[in-house]
Amino acid sequence: MGFDVGVVAFNPEGWGPPDTAPAPASLGGGAAAASIPFAPFSRSDKLGRIADWTRNPAGPAALAAASRDSVFDFTSLDDSLAASAEDSSFRLVDAKPPPRHPRFGPKWRFNQRPQLPQRRDEEVEARRREAEKERARRDRHYQQNRRSYHPQHNRGGASSSAKPSVDIQPEWTMLEQIPFSSFSKLSFAVADQPEDTLVCGAIEYYDRAFDRVNPKAERRLERFKSRNFFKVTTTDDPVIRRLAENDTATVFATDAILAALMCAPRSVQSWDIVIQRVGNKLFFDKRDGSQLDLLTVNETAQEPLPEAKEDINSAHSLAVEATYINQNFSQQVLLRDDEKVTFDEPNPFASEGEEAASVGYRYRRWKLDDEISIVARCEVHAVNADPGGGRQFLTLNALNEFDPKITGVDWRQKLETQRGAVLATELKNNANKLARWTCQALLAGADMMKLGYVSRVHPRDHYNHTILTVMGYKPRDFATQINLNTANMWGIVKSIVDICMKFEEGKYVLVKDPAKPQVRIYEVPSDAFENDYVEEPLPEEEQVRPPSDDVDATAEEMDAAAEAEANNVAVAAGGEVENSAEATVA
Secondary structure, three states: OOOOOOOOOOOOOOOOOOOOOOOOHHHOOHHHHHOOOOOOOOOOOOOOOOOOOOOOOOOHHHHHHHHHHHHHOOOOHHHHHHHHHOOOOOOOOOOOOOOOOOOOOOHHHHHOOOOOHHHHHHHHHHHHHHHHHHHHHHHHHHHHHHHHOOOOOOOOOOOOOOOOOOOOOOOOEEEEEEEHHHHOOOOOOOOOOOEEEEEEEEEEEEOHHHHHOEOOEOEEOOOOOOOEOOOOOOOOOHHHHHHHHOOOOOEEEEHHHHHHHHOHHHOOOOOEEEEEEEOOEEEEEOOOOOHHHOOOOOOOOOOOOOOOOOOOOOHHHHHHHHHHHHHHHHHHOEOOOOOEEEOOEOOOOOOOOOOEOOEEEEEEEEEOOOOOEEEEEEEEOEEEEOOOOOEEEEEEEEEEEOOHHHHOOOHHHHOOOOHHHHHHHHHHHOHHHHHHHHHHHHHHOOOEEEEEEEEEEEOOEEEEEEEEEEEEEOHHHHHHHOOOOHHHHHHHHHHHHHHHHOOOOEEEEEEEOOOOOEEEEEEEOOOOOOOOOOOOOOOHHHOOOOOHHHHHHHHHHHHHHHHHHHHHHHHHOOOOOOOHHHHHHO
């Protein structure tokens, strides 16, 4: 069966069917067919599909409608026919990101506002500049925090420009480097209670009237220039020398040195301890003018103190001021009368006729194990009579306020109503100092520790001070309050002693790193740190003497020189030579 193409009209004038061409027979022909409009088009027009063989219409009617639309309705071809002709399994890939949810309310509120491109760019640039300023401020604040307090406590670390407490010489050999993180894991329980091997000095009774001092009835801080305070190191102590000769212990130290070791993880500023290994004994010493002789102020605070020493609020100036306040406070709160509590021996450091401060030295011994025992010189500052008729030993220390604008808490306003807030601020700013005082009270076996709150009369006057109040705490309860673990304290000391016992005989120095939370142990020459010592004369039997003949000759020459000098003096005075001896005597 063939395919009938039908009649195709010829157009001699152009392209396409002529205007007078008869309508196709499929459209019905005749007059009805002549009235059907024929859409004109040109070769530049984009035509759609004329025939779609991929579709399967439902019936002849659908096919006729599709054919009619495809032939005569070119305007709706791309929208209706082309869209319906696509395969149902075909999917377009949408590369646009999903719409973001509005953060602050409906999005349509913002879309209703006309956005100007130039204005939006200015706002973005302004936000960027503000973000850079905020980032720079945070970085500056972070660096200040690192200079002021402990990274692990504090929090942060010390400044990289901070110097160690002792100059590290190039010939020193570093033997150990111990981070503070390892100290927190140590624990050691001392089995036996300490025993007093000897007690020296004399102490006075505490004046209970100072327990009633308050900011409204403050007391002026007095100065005690006539009383002498002694900061004698371990090897210069005659009592410790005597105990070492008698093999009373293997390790010797003072309470200040042991407290520095026990509270090392809380420290920020640099300090050092000299360690001497002599035979099977260890001596923990401090240098003359060591940092351990001064009390730190705001060591663990967030805001750093000025570095210029001439500033009255610098770290060095405040340390000297705090030490001066602490010494005077410990003598002012006593009953200054003839009644004192004397111990086995007098003060070992005071000369005859010299007035010493009220201090009692308890030389206590702890047994660490079967081979190692430690003797430490501990201090108590006062005594108090308890209701039972016994005696209570006290330690006396003072906190000082220098500028309420820097600390953020005004003691004169807060001490009466918010004592807890004042103490919490001091625990944050002076964590290491308060922990050391608590350690010293525990080592000395004190029954009570008194803390005085001393403030400047005026923030810019660092010479005159007043006592605002005095608070008392039991050392063990206060240690629990400040999270001071006695087992960890002794664990640190035991670990350092074990390390040093492995060294050979010689001199070593333990230095707290000024920029990192760690300590280092260096081996130093035997004559290190002795440049400031005064050389003592040799004993008479060790002095080199000239021969006897030379001695006689020298004596005769000295007599002749003396006689000639006497004659010259007599002549100059207008006298006679015979009376030269009398003139010389005159």
